[in-house]
Amino acid sequence: MNTVPLRSRPLLLANWLFSVALLVIVIVTVGGITRLTESGLSITEWKPFLGALPPLNQADWQAEFELYQRIPEYTQINGPAGMDLAAFKSIYWWEWIHRQLGRLIGLALVVPLAFFAIRRMIPQGYFWRLFALAALVALQGSFGWWMVASGLETRTDVSHFRLAIHLCTALILLGGLIWTALDLRRLAMSSARPAKLTMIAAATGLILFLQLLLGAWVAGLDAGLASDSWPLMQGRFFPEFDRSQGILWAMSHDPFLIHWMHRWWAWVAVAALVIMARKVKPISRKASIAIHAVFGTQILLGIATVMSGVDFHLAVLHQLVGALLVASVAWGAHALGR
Secondary structure, three states, X not given: OOOOOOOHHHHHHHHHHHHHHHHHXXXXXXXXXXXXXXXXXXOOOOOOOHHHOOOOOHHHHHHHHHHHOOOHHHHHHHOOOOOOHHHHXXXXXXXXXXXXXXXXXXHHHHHHHHHHHHOOOOOOOOHHHHHHHHHHHHHHHHHHHHHHHOOOOOOOOOOHHHHHHHHHHHHHHHHHHHHHHHHHHHHHXXXXXXXXXXXXXXXXXXXXXXXXXXXXXXXXXXXXXXXXXXXXXXXXXXXXOOOOOOHHHHHHHOHHXXXXXXXXXXXXXXXXXXXXXXXXXXXXXXXXXXXXXXHHHHHHHHHHHHHOOOOHHHHHHHHHHHHHHXXXXXXXXHHHOO
């Protein structure tokens, strides 16, 4: 017999989704560490179930290292640089932790969802939305392997396009979790209908999405190293870049131009976020403050990351605060849609 009071059920589900959202923020941060430490290609096989166990003895470690020694990243870069088994272990563990967090998020969504569905605790109209979020986690895992596979045969790194898809899908999942949790919390308090997406929230989300996409390309191409000065690049406002294959190719492949676009599109995003936060303020002052605080921190971290020559800790914080920005914008957008 279900002993959870009817009114408490949406709040229980909301807290569950907030917890999963926190895990997504953690995995996005670890994903940044994985990229910065060049760990993403250290595990060359995709074993959804058996891969949950790390190497347990010296023979297992040697077997994993031998698999890694076959790919171009090792034969062209790390092998000539003298990578040994100890150095391999240091990158392997970051990728292993990243994959375990992915498995944990999947379980944290699917198992409670099945339990709540069996106990008929899911409010009307929410089952398919929750199912879609769980399916998005599975899709994200597939995107992760698709990304890794791009660097196993001919490339020495992963495709920056696939990396962007992998990261942006995680951030879309994060926004969906926050939005749905807020809907459920509001349902528990006032039996209100779900919030609607407003035009200003949609426009701001689109502008922010483009900035996040450019950020993913910057990460994938190591374009943060294109300049260690701000606001100028190479001593000039507009940098030199490869024009030989046309401007559209350069806008999606050239690290200097992509770095430039990411640093200046940020101000378009700031303008949109300021406008949105001002609209949010009369409805939810806390959400408005969160948006302002997070994008301000993110701008400062972005500049500091560039000027430090992509300092590891600053770059990780930049990715973490990027995820927090998505969460705060989802909060503000939900407030506008109430």
